[in-house]
Amino acid sequence: MHAIEKDVHWLGFEWSGLYHASDYFEQLYDYAVELIKKGLAYVDDLSAEQIREYRGTLKQPGKNSPHRDRSVEENLDLFRRMRDGEFADGARVLRAKIDMAAPNINMRDPALYRIKRTHHHRTGDDWVIYPMYDFTHCISDAIEHITHSLCTLEFEDHRPLYDWVLDNITAPSHPRQIEFARLQLKYTVTSKRKLHQLGAAKHVDSWDDPRMPTISGLRRRGYTPESIRDFCDRIGVTKKDSFIEMAVLENSIREDLNEHALRVMGVLKPLKVTIENYPGNQVEEMEAQNHPQHPEMGTRKVPFSKTLYIERDDFMEDAPKKFFRLSVGREVRLRYAYYITCTDVIKDDNGDVIELICSYDPETKGGSSPDGRKVKGTIHWVSAKHAIDAQVNLYDRLFTHPNPGGTDNFLGHLNPDSLQVLTHCKLEPSLADADPDKHYQFERTAYFVLDNHTDAAHPVFNRTVTLRDTWAKIDKQNR
């Protein structure tokens, strides 16, 4: 309950009052008595299984309970004694007397009250009988003078009952129930029951696991309240049962983060680079912009030295012409630093590249050359001896099936690679005191946020969403 309040607050909403149906238990009881007195409700002694049998099927009408025609006096007495705890749990229920042959099953004398000795978080042990949803909700809405009671599609069949109850008691008002489709996303599940199962079976860490499409999960993943509200504005509200593509959600957060995230450099999969002609002890402070489109967001200094780390993906031995990054003999720009040319490659015994030897052009400090020559690629880097070590969590869709919830075994469609943990990522030193409330763009890779369960000594960054990657698309097409 408090978690919900917290989520709603975080999303940016306030409420004028907090109401609980349990505040109306006494009134609800009185309305039930009113129905009994009108001959519109009765106490039934049938067991749950018997009631099910008597209910009939979707295509066949039900039949009346043998207790359906008890006198008002007897019903009043029995209901009173239900409340007083004279009967065992499940022994009797109060039912509305409507129509056992109704085509809408919800109208076949639905249960209004059942006996259930359970501790209530607000009313404690005051009650042993509790009202059913269909009886409680409409009356609570009426008491609160709600004008429109919004709910999801599966309650469409309940609306006749909602109206029946209010039509047959002296209701303080008669709200209108309107049903809408629930928000569903592809490649994930949104039902509370299924989300709970994911946690219970340890497929995710918790309710706020960054892979969960919960408010707390999205928050920990790095989504902002603004982006979620924008997403909701875009998708609209209708009665059509639909599934939204993740791309829409991702677009909303990218749009927000592109505008507000601080740009930094972080190397996820480091490859060592030695600048052979750079003085061994020299360190230069390069000036970098915090946001190229917003100079007012300032600049920062990033240390540069002889030994650096660059992204493994930014080097390719047999690079195609369209590959604008580093390869032996090719020149690239190190963002905010120098142009470098790869001169040699060092491999380990397995033949894997473990280090690059490069030379830099001292005339290109800051990233531009006096002779105006062009370099196609600009890559990010971090100085080896200044870098901080961090863990980075890369998240992907939770399921491999577009509608896992619609299959007979949704857990069978889990994406085994929904979380990829990267350790010893090398980040620029300014990130040593990263702000947990700020969002960062590791330039050229993705948006990240400090995990809110992290501790300062061992920073963990969660990937919110990747940047659009045209190269990945081209690369994929070429294979």
Next chain:
RNA sequence: UGGGCCGUCGCCAAGCGGUAAGGCACCAGGUUUUGAUCCUGGCAUUCGGAGGUUCGAAUCCUCCCGGCCCAGCCA
């Protein structure tokens, strides 16, 4: 003939009798010290289908097809 609801571009979604908005995605260009961002252009002769009414239909009528929900003393 159980009942209820829904069908407009790949995914969402306006439209409510006057001749198909918009977003996402996608495609093609341009700018760019992020292959990001940004900018420009393209993307439904057609609204699940077939008839009908009308000068005119996605919008009204009829029939058909497809999808979702309901047999908790859960919500």
